[in-house]
Amino acid sequence: MYDFTPPSAADKAECYAQLAEATAALVDGEPDAVANMANIAALIWQFVPDLNWAGFYRTIGEELVLGPFIGKPACIRIPFGRGVCGAAAVTAATQRVEDVHAFPGHIACDAASRSELVVPVLRDGRVIAVIDLDSPLPARFDAQDAAGIEALAALIAAHI
Numbered sequence: 262m263y264d265f266t267p268p269s270a271a272d273k274a275e276c277y278a279q280l281a282e283a284t285a286a287l288v289d290g291e292p293d294a295v296a297n298m299a300n301i302a303a304l305i306w307q308f309v310p311d312l313n314w315a316g317f318y319r320t321i322g323e324e325l326v327l328g329p330f331i332g333k334p335a336c337i338r339i340p341f342g343r344g345v346c347g348a349a350a351v352t353a354a355t356q357r358v359e360d361v362h363a364f365p366g367h368i369a370c371d372a373a374s375r376s377e378l379v380v381p382v383l384r385d386g387r388v389i390a391v392i393d394l395d396s397p398l399p400a401r402f403d404a405q406d407a408a409g410i411e412a413l414a415a416l417i418a419a420h421i
């Protein structure tokens with residue numbers, strides 16, 4: 262059994278430091294990408310408060326395909342350039358969206374979502390996946406959240 266206890270949500274830096282530590286421990290020595298993405302999605306869900314969706318889309322050809330996640334069933338295929346995830350994939354840059362209704366082309370998978378953070382996972386300079394977090398709270402994600410998930414993306418790039 263793995264029993265990770267997240268610290269108080271008030272201390273965001275500590276939350277992301279411990280999320281990284283727990284992730285490193287879980288993926289260590291495990292070569293299966295699906296198992297690792299499933300556990301990482303579960304850890305994000307446990308350590309990052311106020312989410313309604315957390316998970317992965319993987320680059321397959323010229324589109325993103327749904328990977329392991331926690332939340333409501335989501336759209337399966339997203340072409341590069343479409344929605345927030347597609348923008349992250351095509352630009353290889355983090356997308357932090359304070360109001361999803363104001364983002365042109367946002368793809369609504371859960372009507373409850375109000376804000377979104379999508380971070381590309383890069384391996385050898387190529388976007389191999391994106392980490393997608395949705396929140397029912399407007400402007401839920403700040404620069405510290407982006408930095409925390411970017412650090413996580415760098416940590417897992419060789420394990421997914």
Ligand code: SME
Nearest residue numbers: 335344345346367368370
């Ligand atoms: N909102 C995303 C689609 C994926 S779901 O949020 C899980 C987008 O616009 O790319």
